[in-house]
Amino acid sequence: xxxxxxxxxxxxxxxxxxxxxxxxxxxxxxxxxxxxxxxxxxxxxxxxxxxxxxxxxxxxxxxxxxxxxxxxxxxxxxxxxxxxxxxxxxxxxxxxxxxxxxxxxxxxxxxxxxxxxxxxxxxxxxxxxxxxxxxxxxxxxxxxxxx
Numbered sequence: 707x708x709x710x711x712x713x714x715x716x717x718x719x720x721x722x723x724x725x726x727x728x729x730x731x732x733x734x735x736x737x738x739x740x741x742x743x744x745x746x747x748x749x750x751x752x753x754x755x756x757x758x759x760x761x762x763x764x765x766x767x768x769x770x771x772x773x774x775x776x777x778x779x780x781x782x783x784x785x786x787x788x789x790x791x792x793x794x795x796x797x798x799x800x801x802x803x804x805x806x807x808x809x810x811x812x813x814x815x816x817x818x819x820x821x822x823x824x825x826x827x828x829x830x831x832x833x834x835x836x837x838x839x840x841x842x843x844x845x846x847x848x849x850x851x852x853x
Contacts, residue, residue, distance in 0.1 A: 709763055714773045717756065725749050725780050746780035753779055792818070825849040 707716070725746075728739035753774075760772040792800065800806070801815040817827055829848035836843040 709760075709769050712760070712769070712773050714775065714777070717760075717773050718777055720756070721749065721753055721777055721779065724752050746782045749780050750782065753777065820844060822846060823849065 725743065727744050729742045729744055730737040731740035732738075757772070757774040760769065760774050763769045764772045797815075797818050801811050801818070803811065806814075813827065816822075817824075826846045826849045828850050829846070830844075831847075834845045834847055836845075
């Protein structure tokens with residue numbers, strides 16, 4: 707299809723088709739469609755590539771306007787608000803359990819109170835902590851993908 711004939715409906719149909727594709731699984735040396743569809747994140751990444759190409763075509767004057775506006779994408783768990791948080795009772799059990807070593811309990815309690823991620827906690831150094839002065843301060847300066 708020529709670029710100038712591409713419509714928003716064409717892009718939406720392409721995204722819908724990609725969403726319906728099966729994730730490939732390997733059986734022996736060959737790959738076959740598995741029981742699960744592609745993940746919403748994979749579909750979103752495919753759309754991001756298509757949108758980047760069409761935005762570039764628009765910028766280069768190959769098309770008047772990118773047809774990627776208002777495309778309905780599959781929802782990911784994080785964008786659905788499906789993130790799981792500990793409730794007060796679970797936090798209390800986690801930070802007082804004798805089965806968890808005390809340093810780990812302190813780490814978990816600080817993580818809950820401060821709201822840091824694991825990578826941020828593993829990136830902490832003593833010079834990031836300021837206890838002297840009128841207001842104690844903890845500064846997150848770095849984060850590591852793995853501790």
